[in-house]
Amino acid sequence: MEAVSRFGPRGEGGGATFIAGNVINTVQRSRYGKRVAQNLTRDLRPARNLVTSTVDPEVKRELDQVIQEARQALEVINEGANELAAEERSIREVEAVYKKKFDELDERKKKVNETKKRLGSLAGKIEVSKTKLAQLENAPPVDDERARLKQKLLDISQKRVKVAKDYTQLIRALIVDQIAATRSGIEFLQVGANRNALDALCQEKDERYQRALAEFEQADKIFLAAKEDAKNKRDISVELVRKMDREFQEQFEKMELDGSVHERTVDQLRAELETQKANLDLIMITNPGVVEQYERRKAEIGDLTKKIEDKEDKCSRLERDIKFARDNWQPALESLIASIGKKFSAAFDRIGCAGEIRISPHDDYEKWAIDILVKFRDKEKLTLLTGQRQSGGERSLTTILYLMSLTEEARTPFSLVDEINQGMDQRAERAVHDSMVEVTCKPDSCQYFLITPKLLPDLMYHERMKILCVNNGEWLPEAKGIGNMMNMIDTFVQMRDRSSRAE
Numbered sequence: 494m495e496a497v498s499r500f501g502p503r504g505e506g507g508g509a510t511f512i513a514g515n516v517i518n519t520v521q522r523s524r525y526g527k528r529v530a531q532n533l534t535r536d537l538r539p540a541r542n543l544v545t546s547t548v549d550p551e552v553k554r555e556l557d558q559v560i561q562e563a564r565q566a567l568e569v570i571n572e573g574a575n576e577l578a579a580e581e582r583s584i585r586e587v588e589a590v591y592k593k594k595f596d597e598l599d600e601r602k603k604k605v606n607e608t609k610k611r612l613g614s615l616a617g618k619i620e621v622s623k624t625k626l627a628q629l630e631n632a633p634p635v636d637d638e639r640a641r642l643k644q645k646l647l648d649i650s651q652k653r654v655k656v657a658k659d660y661t662q663l664i665r666a667l668i669v670d671q672i673a674a675t676r677s678g679i680e681f682l683q684v685g686a687n688r689n690a691l692d693a694l695c696q697e698k699d700e701r702y703q704r705a706l707a708e709f710e711q712a713d714k715i716f717l718a719a720k721e722d723a724k725n726k727r728d729i730s731v732e733l734v735r736k737m738d739r740e741f742q743e744q745f746e747k748m749e750l751d752g753s754v755h756e757r758t759v760d761q762l763r764a765e766l767e768t769q770k771a772n773l774d775l776i777m778i779t780n781p782g783v784v785e786q787y788e789r790r791k792a793e794i795g796d797l798t799k800k801i802e803d804k805e806d807k808c809s810r811l812e813r814d815i816k817f818a819r820d821n822w823q824p825a826l827e828s829l830i831a832s833i834g835k836k837f838s839a840a841f842d843r844i845g846c847a848g849e850i851r852i853s854p855h856d857d858y859e860k861w862a863i864d865i866l867v868k869f870r871d872k873e874k875l876t877l878l879t880g881q882r883q884s885g886g887e888r889s890l891t892t893i894l895y896l897m898s899l900t901e902e903a904r905t906p907f908s909l910v911d912e913i914n915q916g917m918d919q920r921a922e923r924a925v926h927d928s929m930v931e932v933t934c935k936p937d938s939c940q941y942f943l944i945t946p947k948l949l950p951d952l953m954y955h956e957r958m959k960i961l962c963v964n965n966g967e968w969l970p971e972a973k974g975i976g977n978m979m980n981m982i983d984t985f986v987q988m989r990d991r992s993s994r995a996e
Contacts, residue, residue, distance in 0.1 A: 512537065827852065829902065830863065836898040841867070844924040848894065849875055867891050886917045893925050897932050900939070907940035914945055927953050934958060 508521045519533040632638070734745050834850035841848035847868040855861055866875040869887055876882060878891055893913045900908065914922045926949070933941040934955040954960075962978050 833898045833902055836901060837865075837895060840894040840897060840928055843928065844890075844921060847875060848891065850895075850898075865891060865895060886921065889913055889915065890917055890921050890925060894928065897925075897928055900932050900941070903939070905939055907942065909942040909944070911944045912946065913943070914948075919949060923949055923952065930955050930958065 508519075510517065510519045512518070515537045517535050517537055519535075521531050521533070522529070734742055737745075830850055830852055837848050837850050849866045851864045851866065853862040853864045865878040867878050867883065867887070868875045869883075878888065880888070883891070893910065896908070896910065896913075914925065917925065929941070929943070930953055932938065934957045964978065
């Protein structure tokens with residue numbers, strides 16, 4: 494049943510029907526759950542057709558006679574075969590004797606050939622040794638050879654000293670040329686940088702000139718229009734003054750001479766005109782309730798003035814209280830933020846980046862905030878951490894380093910983060926893990942939980958850490974005790990120890 498209920502490579506199959514003896518077996522798999530195999534059996538019913546048959550006796554007799562003759566012939570053939578088998582056995586025994594002799598002779602032949610080869614090799618070595626002996630006997634005396642070798646070594650040393658001196662001179666000349674080339678390259682880069690700076694400065698000044706020119710043209714148009722308007726209004730005012738009496742004309746001329754006519758603005762003149770019109774209206778219209786209305790308005794103005802003074806006094810007291818309270822908590826807050834910022838900056842320095850924490854004050858205390866500024870590349874400047882500028886991995890890295898900086902200042906019983914290492918590269922994830930271990934494994938640190946689906950290999954671990962691996966899924970074994978990770982780890986350690994001892 495195990496064989497016929499097996500799935501195919503594409504998940505097909507899992508069922509079949511077969512007959513064992515007089516029993517029919519039908520194997521099927523459930524369509525739900527774990528798809529357990531099921532076997533349905535039933536008995537094989539007896540046959541109903543072709544059960545009885547009629548045979549001709551004459552044909553049967555002839556067939557029996559043929560079978561008897563065939564059996565007799567088979568006995569004769571079996572007797573001949575037994576004789577041939579006995580003869581074959583005797584021949585095989587003789588063959589085994591001859592084969593044994595042949596193997597012995599072949600072994601002796603191999604030994605003889607090996608002995609010949611060894612003798613030939615020894616003869617060659619003897620000849621070589623004789624030649625070397627003759628060369629040594631005819632060699633010059635040892636003192637002469639020693640003197641010759643010393644002279645040869647001296648010549649070689651002198652040549653090497655000369656080559657070393659030449660090489661040293663070449664290196665020194667090369668150093669001088671390299672210094673000159675480096676200086677030229679630096680000067681070229683400086684000239685290029687100066688040129689780029691001048692181009693940028695020229696472009697900036699040209700832009701400023703164009704903006705100033707446009708502003709000047711616009712101001713010139715406004716000035717000409719204002720000048721024309723002033724000229725028209727002056728003509729109108731001169732015409733009006735001419736129509737006035739002699740006393741008004743003299744007063745106007747006096748104001749023009751001492752310059753007082755130009756001291757007041759248009760708004761002031763309009764306000765004075767409105768005041769004079771109001772005075773004229775009061776003179777021309779007689780209202781008996783004006784005095785009473787004036788007294789009532791005066792009393793209301795007094796009450797409102799007193800209320801304003803009281804509110805100003807209250808506002809001053811509140812401002813003093815706010816300043817007193819702010820003088821108490823703001824230094825403590827700045828000290829706390831400075832301490833957190835120092836740890837935050839140190840954490841970023843360890844991973845080759847830069848970070849800073851600042852307080853963002855505001856007139857409305859509800860809008861006070863903490864600005865986190867980060868820099869992940871050498872060519873960048875410190876920028877505010879936002880959801881648009883930095884990537885998800887950079888935001889995760891900044892968040893966990895900020896939490897690590899807060900951990901040493903916080904006094905909570907435990908902290909928990911979930912999948913904080915997702916989206917980071919391996920370098921950042923390893924640096925964050927080392928920083929987390931260093932901060933959270935101190936004796937006075939609070940309990941810290943890190944939930945993550947994966948971790949890098951060869952990370953740093955502390956003896957105060959505890960790792961919990963949660964296995965979950967539909968493929969877990971149902972029997973208890975199977976799949977225990979601690980047992981698997983113990984088994985692996987034992988096997989590794991046994992293999993190390995065996996080596």
